[in-house]
Amino acid sequence: MMKHYGFYLDTNSCTGCKACQIACKDKNNLPVGVLWRKVIEVQGGEWLPRGDAWLTSAMTYFVSTACNHCELPICVEVCPTQAMHQREDGIVQIDPVRCMGCRYCEMACPYHAPQFDPVRGVMTKCNFCVDLLDEGKSPACVSACQMRVLHFGDLDELRAKFGEVNDIYPLPDPELTRPALVLNPHPEAVRPDRSGVQIGNQEEI
Amino acid sequence: MMDHARGEWSLIFFTTLTQMAVGAFALWGLGAGVLPSPSVFSTGLFSVILLSTVLAALFLGSLSATTHLGRPLGAVFSLSNWRRSWLSREALLAGGFGLMVMAALVLRLMGTRFGWADRLLILIGMLAGFSLVWGISRLYRLRTVPAWDNLATPAAFFTTSLLTGLVAIRLIWFAQEILEPILTRLPMVALFKIRSDLLIFLLVLVQAVFFCLLIIYLTQQGSAGAESVRILWQRHRLALILRWVMAAVGVLLLNLGTSPEQHLSAYFLLLASELIGRFLFYAFYQRTGF
Numbered sequence: 001m002m003k004h005y006g007f008y009l010d011t012n013s014c015t016g017c018k019a020c021q022i023a024c025k026d027k028n029n030l031p032v033g034v035l036w037r038k039v040i041e042v043q044g045g046e047w048l049p050r051g052d053a054w055l056t057s058a059m060t061y062f063v064s065t066a067c068n069h070c071e072l073p074i075c076v077e078v079c080p081t082q083a084m085h086q087r088e089d090g091i092v093q094i095d096p097v098r099c100m101g102c103r104y105c106e107m108a109c110p111y112h113a114p115q116f117d118p119v120r121g122v123m124t125k126c127n128f129c130v131d132l133l134d135e136g137k138s139p140a141c142v143s144a145c146q147m148r149v150l151h152f153g154d155l156d157e158l159r160a161k162f163g164e165v166n167d168i169y170p171l172p173d174p175e176l177t178r179p180a181l182v183l184n185p186h187p188e189a190v191r192p193d194r195s196g197v198q199i200g201n202q203e204e205i
Numbered sequence: 206m207m208d209h210a211r212g213e214w215s216l217i218f219f220t221t222l223t224q225m226a227v228g229a230f231a232l233w234g235l236g237a238g239v240l241p242s243p244s245v246f247s248t249g250l251f252s253v254i255l256l257s258t259v260l261a262a263l264f265l266g267s268l269s270a271t272t273h274l275g276r277p278l279g280a281v282f283s284l285s286n287w288r289r290s291w292l293s294r295e296a297l298l299a300g301g302f303g304l305m306v307m308a309a310l311v312l313r314l315m316g317t318r319f320g321w322a323d324r325l326l327i328l329i330g331m332l333a334g335f336s337l338v339w340g341i342s343r344l345y346r347l348r349t350v351p352a353w354d355n356l357a358t359p360a361a362f363f364t365t366s367l368l369t370g371l372v373a374i375r376l377i378w379f380a381q382e383i384l385e386p387i388l389t390r391l392p393m394v395a396l397f398k399i400r401s402d403l404l405i406f407l408l409v410l411v412q413a414v415f416f417c418l419l420i421i422y423l424t425q426q427g428s429a430g431a432e433s434v435r436i437l438w439q440r441h442r443l444a445l446i447l448r449w450v451m452a453a454v455g456v457l458l459l460n461l462g463t464s465p466e467q468h469l470s471a472y473f474l475l476l477a478s479e480l481i482g483r484f485l486f487y488a489f490y491q492r493t494g495f
Contacts, residue, residue: 040495074349080292081282098282101275104292110349110494121275172494176349199495 004071004090005128006155006180007142008162009064011189013149016041016062023144024066027129034115036126037066037141038205040170044188044197060200061186063171064150066141067092067113067126068179071155075105075114083123084114090155090180091128099123110172111179112205128152158182170199213487215273220341221369221483222266223299224362226259227334228370230306233259234327237319247319254377256310262373263303291344298337305330338366349493351426352433353486357419361412361486368408369479371401372472379469402460405475409452412482433489441488444481451478 016039024030024037045058069092075084076092083099086092094114099122105114106123114123129139137143142150151158159182166174166181168189174181199205233255236246246252271277287293309326342359423430437445455474458467 074347077289078292078347080284080286080290080296081279082286083279083282098279098285099276100279100283102273102283102292103275104290104344107490107492108347108349110492112492112495116275118275122279123275170495172349172492176493205495 002088004155004180005069005133005152006090006158006182007066007068008151008153008158008182008184010147010149010184011061011063011168011186012184013147014039014062014064015147016060017146019144019146020064020141020150023140024126027140030124031117031119034117034124035205036113036115036124037064038112039064039201040205041200042169042189042197043200046196059188061188063168063183064141065111065171067128068111068177068181069126069128071178071180072176074108074110074177078104078108080104091130092125093127093130094123094125096120096122110176155180155182169197213273214484215269217480217483217487219266219270219273220362221365221480222262222269223341224338224366225369225373226262226266226306227302227338228366228368229255229262229373230259230302230309230370231331231334232367232370232374234331238324238327247323248313251377251381252313253310254381255374256306256313258373258377259306260303260310263299263306267299291340295337295340295344298333298340302330302333302337305333335363338362350490351430351493352419352423352489352491355419355422357415357422358486360415361482364408364412364415365479365483368405368412369476371405371408372475375401375468376472379465379472382465405459406456409456409475412452413449427493429491429493432491436491437485437489441485444485444488448478448481448485451475451481 018039021035021037021039025035028036030036040063041060042063043058043060045056047058048055069086069090071090073084073086073092076086079085080102081098081100083095083097084092084105085095101116101121101123103114103116103123106112106116114125116122117124129137129141132139139152142152162182162184165183165185166179168183168185171179233246233252237244237252271280274280283296284293287297305326309323309330312323312326339359342362345353345358346355348354420434423434451474455471455478458471458474462468462471
């Protein structure tokens, strides 16, 4: 079966250092305001009085997310010029020559992956560092991860090794686009319709 | 998070102008095609002005859409994904509709007797136009955007198309009455006015009903739906109230007003209300996810 590249993230051990985010930004020379990989901080919990003492359920975890090179990429489906296209190995790329910057893919993607470059007037996004892959190297984000919680590989192999979880808050319902993503969920990770949990760095992402 | 509507005025004008063009052509075509020829719909200055207005609205709308693009040169490829992308199909349908309108206008300018060729063009043009409005509504029915992915979207687009089209016809007629008072004495004109007043009232009512149903629907669509409602009420409450007040006052003035000035005010109130409504459509956009 043809390989489909995907990411694995261990949110149980991710410290939110953002080395992956910075490595991506540096490697791709991204302008201010464009983030191909984002580290989302999820926080929640509360302090509860127990007699004279206080108990806490405060928690936080981090989700490092980029383009998930989905199995059902809605961006490819909606792109009128076919600038957004998917390779046989599952990597979704943008052809800047064909892109007209209509931002339809940006409206559609639930992961906020395609981002508009106001200087060039075209959409841009994570391309899985295909140039590095061609040299037999890892994507910049994976290489930069200090905690070794971010991995990549064939999606079927990742699922066989780490399981099939790809659905924790604040990620959207995976059935929408079937992201090529496997997660080791943090114990506190909850579904998005549970109260008391929020994104702590909304302005940053 | 940036207010989505602020960057979308080009699309607000594109969708509203295009839908107005379709509505005006369809309603004119209905009158011209159904009434025995010749009639004030099918011959004379009125039909030429109306068809020219439809073409101008379509052209200005398309021009507005082009300003939305970050790299307009890439638009040469915009038809290439017609098999899957509703945006590609929209471009094709807009082109097809525009050609039909142009052909109808040429026939009217040639002064030929209104006949089967006109009726055929009107029929194909109406089909192309309604397909265009349907295509635009499908374009926005993204499965990742609960606020748009529901029946309220095509309902809003079709009612806007008919309402603004009707107002456009009334405005052109109003302008012509100033130039040709004889038109006001024709009994058919009075009948058209009465029936179109009622139709405008019904269209606004349909819009109000669908809006209420949409709010109820969104409260059951998880965090994205709830966020859409919150955006509408917390950030755009004034615009929301203004939109419905203007629509209501416009309908009242049209149906109860007696002076031409009151009717003219009604037309502009209704058009402004539709523009605000379209602004709010883009404003309450919220993607599933983060």
